[in-house]
Amino acid sequence: MAWTFRDVERRLHREGWILRRQTGSHRVWKSPDGLRTVVVAGRPSGTVSRGMLAEIRRTSGIKEFR
Structure with a gap:
């Protein structure tokens, strides 16, 4: 399964x-x-x-991310 940035952010949450903040992507x-601190960069x-x-x-x- 390919992970999307949205999936990663859901898991972090x-x-x-x-x-904390967002600048662009x-x-x-x-x-x-x-x-x-983790920086997640992408759409x-x-x-x-x-x-x-x-x-x-x-x-x-x-x-693990599953």
């Missing part, structure tokens, strides 16, 4: 991440503890590349 999410309907998904997973600490 479900995990308690908070959307770049949305900045803060972790619930306020220590980590909501666009497909997330494997590399970007790996970076979001690594930064957010979310084990």
Whole structure:
């Protein structure tokens, strides 16, 4: 299954991440503890590349996106 940016943002929101700001297509999410930041860059309907998904997973600490 190909992940869209909307899917990734739904997952971040479900995990308690908070959307802090947006500039153009770049949305900045803060972790619930306020220590980590994830930038999701792309149109909501666009497909997330494997590399970007790996970076979001690594930064957010979310084990798997399913």
